[in-house]
Amino acid sequence: MDRVTRFAPSPTGPLHLGHAYAALVAAARGKRFLLRIEDIDSARCKPEWETAIYDDLCWLGLSWEQPVMRQSSRLLAYDAALAQLYHAGLTYHCTCTRGDIKAALSAPQEGVAIIGPDGPVYPGTCRDKGHLSGAVRLNMAKAMEMLGETSFDETGIHPGTYRFDAGRMVETIGDIVLARRDIGTSYHLAVVVDDAAQGITEVTRGEDLFEATAIHVVLQRLLGLPVPVYHHHRLIRDDQGKRLAKRDDARALAKYRAEGATPEDIRRMVGL
Ligand code: GLU
Numbered sequence: 001m002d003r004v005t006r007f008a009p010s011p012t013g014p015l016h017l018g019h020a021y022a023a024l025v026a027a028a029r030g031k032r033f034l035l036r037i038e039d040i041d042s043a044r045c046k047p048e049w050e051t052a053i054y055d056d057l058c059w060l061g062l063s064w065e066q067p068v069m070r071q072s073s074r075l076l077a078y079d080a081a082l083a084q085l086y087h088a089g090l091t092y093h094c095t096c097t098r099g100d101i102k103a104a105l106s107a108p109q110e111g112v113a114i115i116g117p118d119g120p121v122y123p124g125t126c127r128d129k130g131h132l133s134g135a136v137r138l139n140m141a142k143a144m145e146m147l148g149e150t151s152f153d154e155t156g157i158h159p160g161t162y163r164f165d166a167g168r169m170v171e172t173i174g175d176i177v178l179a180r181r182d183i184g185t186s187y188h189l190a191v192v193v194d195d196a197a198q199g200i201t202e203v204t205r206g207e208d209l210f211e212a213t214a215i216h217v218v219l220q221r222l223l224g225l226p227v228p229v230y231h232h233h234r235l236i237r238d239d240q241g242k243r244l245a246k247r248d249d250a251r252a253l254a255k256y257r258a259e260g261a262t263p264e265d266i267r268r269m270v271g272l
């Protein structure tokens with residue numbers, strides 16, 4: 001089977017060296033290489049950043065299959081996946097604000113809050129309240145009861161098979177948000193639905209998303225979608241060893257281009 005990979009940037013700012021590395025790794029590993037614009041958060045995404053992405057990737061010498069998938073045109077697919085989980089009895093509505101969650105977690109009986117891939121693990125305040133609106137959360141305990149255990153195969157920096165049992169998923173990840181109140185979906189739900197729709201067989205991405213992968217595999221299994229192989233790669237760091245932030249304009253590809261750097265220079269700078 002041909003390996004299918006993707007690069008999935010959000011058009012919220014200029015691509016920097018870290019993005020270049022991620023795109024080059026994905027393109028090099030895929031027999032087929034696809035692009036997806038992750039623009040569900042319309043408050044933060046801008047069309048000019050999307051144009052800049054195509055521009056930078058072309059300049060780097062990359063090409064990808066058409067059409068490009070754009071998440072802003074996929075909202076019905078996310079709704080369908082959400083409905084599937086709802087009908088399986090695995091979701092509930094949550095009306096908590098960030099402040100409510102913080103307050104609940106600082107109650108004396110709660111002990112030390114565990115920080116999961118989405119921030120503090122949700123204390124479950126709304127789980128049995130029967131709210132009719134709000135954010136939609138996954139009932140992780142119920143989900144894991146259905147699945148037993150989940151696992152995925154990793155071919156990146158720490159290769160091997162990773163297994164997640166119910167206890168670990170409930171304690172360290174918990175009832176994650178599937179649909180935000182404002183955008184009706186979430187990064188986790190959208191990425192899973194779209195990787196399946198694009199037929200991605202190997203998801204390549206930065207090691208900062210390693211923990212989130214456990215969530216994605218749970219969602220793939222619940223939705224009856226194939227579980228791809230995962231390839232987490234190292235992150236590009238600045239001279240102080242800090243990983244480049246989402247908006248590290250100082251290392252924007254466009255800036256290096258303007259200063260006369262070549263695509264080969266960029267490859268060298270990211271260690272390829
Ligand atoms: N859109 C995400 C980002 O910009 C990447 C998502 C993924 O690779 O799964 O970091």
Ligand code: ZN
Binds near residue numbers: 127
């Ligand atoms: Zn709540």
